[in-house]
Amino acid sequence: MISVSSIPSHSPRVVFRRINDECLLIPLTDNIADMDSLYRLNESGVYIWELIDGKRDIRDITALMAEEFDVDPHEAEKDIILFLEQVQGFLHFREK
Amino acid sequence: MTVDLIIAGKRIRLQSDDGINLRPDDRFAAFITANRSNPELTIEVKPGRALIPAGAAKVFDAPLLEDAPAGPRQSGEPFWEVSADKEAIYVKVSLKEPERYPLLIIPRGRMFWQLFTDEAGIETNPLPYPLDGLILYFLTSLKGDIMIHGSGIFCDGKGWVFTGKSGSGKTTMAKIFDSSGDRVVHDDRLILVKEDAGWRMHSTPVYRNDEPRSAQVDHLWIISHGKSNISTPLSGAEAAGLIMANCIQQNWDGEASARLMASVSDLASSIKVSRLAFLPDSRVRDYLMARENVSAETTAAAASSLLAEGQEISITAGGYSMWPAIKPGDRIILSPPDPDKPLKTGRVVALRRDGGFVVHRITAIQRGKLTTFFKTQGDASMIPDPWTTEKDVAGQVREIIREDKTMKISRRSMPYFIGSILTTMVKIWGGIAHGRAK
Numbered sequence: 001m002i003s004v005s006s007i008p009s010h011s012p013r014v015v016f017r018r019i020n021d022e023c024l025l026i027p028l029t030d031n032i033a034d035m036d037s038l039y040r041l042n043e044s045g046v047y048i049w050e051l052i053d054g055k056r057d058i059r060d061i062t063a064l065m066a067e068e069f070d071v072d073p074h075e076a077e078k079d080i081i082l083f084l085e086q087v088q089g090f091l092h093f094r095e096k
Numbered sequence: 097m098t099v100d101l102i103i104a105g106k107r108i109r110l111q112s113d114d115g116i117n118l119r120p121d122d123r124f125a126a127f128i129t130a131n132r133s134n135p136e137l138t139i140e141v142k143p144g145r146a147l148i149p150a151g152a153a154k155v156f157d158a159p160l161l162e163d164a165p166a167g168p169r170q171s172g173e174p175f176w177e178v179s180a181d182k183e184a185i186y187v188k189v190s191l192k193e194p195e196r197y198p199l200l201i202i203p204r205g206r207m208f209w210q211l212f213t214d215e216a217g218i219e220t221n222p223l224p225y226p227l228d229g230l231i232l233y234f235l236t237s238l239k240g241d242i243m244i245h246g247s248g249i250f251c252d253g254k255g256w257v258f259t260g261k262s263g264s265g266k267t268t269m270a271k272i273f274d275s276s277g278d279r280v281v282h283d284d285r286l287i288l289v290k291e292d293a294g295w296r297m298h299s300t301p302v303y304r305n306d307e308p309r310s311a312q313v314d315h316l317w318i319i320s321h322g323k324s325n326i327s328t329p330l331s332g333a334e335a336a337g338l339i340m341a342n343c344i345q346q347n348w349d350g351e352a353s354a355r356l357m358a359s360v361s362d363l364a365s366s367i368k369v370s371r372l373a374f375l376p377d378s379r380v381r382d383y384l385m386a387r388e389n390v391s392a393e394t395t396a397a398a399a400s401s402l403l404a405e406g407q408e409i410s411i412t413a414g415g416y417s418m419w420p421a422i423k424p425g426d427r428i429i430l431s432p433p434d435p436d437k438p439l440k441t442g443r444v445v446a447l448r449r450d451g452g453f454v455v456h457r458i459t460a461i462q463r464g465k466l467t468t469f470f471k472t473q474g475d476a477s478m479i480p481d482p483w484t485t486e487k488d489v490a491g492q493v494r495e496i497i498r499e500d501k502t503m504k505i506s507r508r509s510m511p512y513f514i515g516s517i518l519t520t521m522v523k524i525w526g527g528i529a530h531g532r533a534k
Contacts, residue, residue, distance in 0.1 A: 015407070019397045024390060026398060032429055033402050033409040035395055036329050040386045086382050089324065 002058070002081055006093045009054030014090040016049065023049070025090055039087065044069070048083055057096060058084070099222075100135065101127045102308065104287035104298035106235060109135035110211075110222050116143055117219040124223060126307035137235055139200075139209045141222045146199045146212035148186045152179040155348040160190070176226055178346065185234070189227050198227055202234055232287065232300055233344060237352045240359050242288040243344040248281035248297040248311065249273040252385055255311040257286060257297055258372075259342040260319040268376045269319065276381055281309045285344070288313060288363060295363055315368040315388065318342070322373025325383040329412045332424030335369035336361050393451040400448060403432045403491045411446075411453065413496075417474030418444065418455060421505055426498045428455060430491035439470070439486075442507040444493040447472060447484055455493060456481060 010016075013028045023046045025039040041049055047068065051061045062080055066073040084091065099110040099118045107129075112118050118141060120128070160175040161168040179186040187200040196214040203209070211227075213220045223231070236243045246259035247270040258269045270283035282299040289296050299309040317327065318338045330338065339360050347353060374380040399409050413426040421444070422428065430446050439445065441461055446453045459480060460471035470489065473480040496503050 015402065017398045017401060019394050019401065022390065022394050024394070024398055026402070029410075031408065033399075033407050035399050035409050035411045036427075037327070038387065038390045038395060038398070039383075040390045086379050086386075 002084055002088070002093060003095075004059045004062070004077065005057050005096050007054065007057045007096060008052045008084060008091045008093050010049075010052060011090050011092055025049075025087065027090065039090075044079070045083055045087075048080055049087075052091070098132075100129050100132060102129050102131075103127050103232060103300055104236070104241065104289055105291075105296075105310070106137065106239070107133060107135040108231075108235070109138045110141050111138060112141045112143075112220070112222075115218055116141070118222050119219050120221060120223045121225075121228075121301075123301040123304050123306050124228075126305075127301055136239075137207045137209065139211050139222070139231070141211045141213060141220065143213050143215050143217065143220045145197065145214040146201070146210075148179045148188060148199065149181060152181040152184075152186055154179045156346050176230060178348065180348075187227075187230050187234070189224070189230070191224055198224065200227065200231065228301065229285075229344075233346070236287050237345075237349075237355065240290070240355050242339075242356065242359050242363060243300075244286050244288060244339070245284070245342050245344065246286050246316075247283040248286045248299075248313075249278050250281065250311040251276075251278040251381070252389070254314045254388055255281075255297060256384070256388075257288070257313055257316040258319045259316065259339070261342070264319050265321055265374065265376060266319065269374070269380070272376070272378055272381055276378060278381075279309070279311065281311050282306070290359070290362065290366075295366055313363075313367050315370065316363070317370050317372040317384075319372045319374060321376065323375070325372070325374050325380050327370045327372045327384075327387060330369045330371055330425060331364070331412070332416075334425050335364040338371075339364055339369065396448070396452045399430075399453070400490050403430060406432050408432070408494070409491070410497075413455065417477050418457070419476040421457075421475050422455060422493075422496055423498065426496045428496050429494045431494040432491055433486070433489055438468070439489065439492065444505050445470070445472065446490045446493070447481070447488050448490050449488070453490060454481070 015026045015028065015033060017024045017026060023041040025041065026033045027037050047065065048061060051064055058080060062073055062077045065080065066076045097112050097116060097118050099120060101108045101124060110118050154177055156178040158176050160171045160173045162171040174190045176187065176189045184204060185202040189198045198214050199212045201210040211222060213222060233243055244259055246257050247266040248257045249270060251273055258266050260266060267283045270280045274280045281297050284302050285300050286297045287300055289298060295313040296310055297313050299306060316339060340357065343356060343360065345356055399411065402409050408429060408431050410427050410429050413422045413424055413428055416424060439458060441458050444455060444457045446455050456472040456474045458470050459473050462469040467485045469483050469485055471480055471483055493505050496505060
């Protein structure tokens, strides 16, 4: 269960690539990049992905995002958790 | 009286003698048109009863299914049946409350059909369930269209068809997209038609408030419930076979089956086809949108950049040019070019071409002072590719995975003369077998 105190970090089983203005997550299966299972991130997805550093918890990410995009922190938190659930196969979570 | 309908872009005219009123069910209301252009099919509706000629043979029997706790089971009662003779196809339907036996007569090669509704009086329902679906089935079959169990949606500029066996989640999928505000073409049954601009899906009248809807088809997904959202591309015979299994079809007519197979093969080669295991909530919509909108050029550019960094990648084979060494649907593992191990003749490599990759075999190498030149060709191609340089080689095939089996790729293509010897032997064997049969 992802909560506001969860600290996400990138899984080593995914690579992030920026190609022609598109940002892609490419899963690695047995250390082979699976080009048939690409996942494209939208602008806010990229922003969240790049804030994930294994140190910030979701509360920190929410605060930064709410400030950057000038959105309501509650709304931002909901959107961030929804996004993290979608890409949770590409992340690790730990609690503080 | 005349009632003109447009269903799946097909104009159907129902006509009756003066004094007989045609009253189709409410579900056809939105499909009736005032436009009196020439119809593709005319059905003459007569209120009386007609019998199947004694000489016609029964070719298909669909007994009535009834609901039971363990799922639908055969009730033992008749529902509809198809008979045929040289002149026509006869479709007899068994209805209750009141009991009646409408008969549809489809004269071979004619788009002027007859329907005896087996009702007395001056008013008749020409399209009671399941007769309407049967009329559409025979019409789509004759026209080379595809009638399929599936839901269809239009999302973010893309048309997607979800098909699968009963309980696979077709209706669930339509609900997920409907609640996100996307356009649902239909959630149960679609007719797919090849039009000038490509394949298009159309709704058919199934429910009371149905209306004509249509959308282009970009991707067809064979769906099933899963523990996460995962899609796997399909191609060639596997894609066509899985689509075929979900088409509405009667298997008694070889010509109709051949027409359907040809249409399904065309569909499978014109649009993307994938298997999709999904979780029944809105995440599948996000997943599909994220996957669908990555262009082939971007994928190839990402693949090139990963290979250039020494990362192995996998792609799915889409064509027949390397048959039988590589078949459509095979997962190809590509290794980065290794500067310490120069490429040799016989190796299979991925070349950058037209914004994507072509996987072909090296047939000749010329090493210049600065650049090495490669000649390549598909094992199944008659014509060699133009000479290329090592700059165009993105990677080489390490192995392929076919139906979960890992296979090394042979260093040599099957020489042409062996292929021709095999063909000759098959011909001789065929001749012997034929001789025996005589």
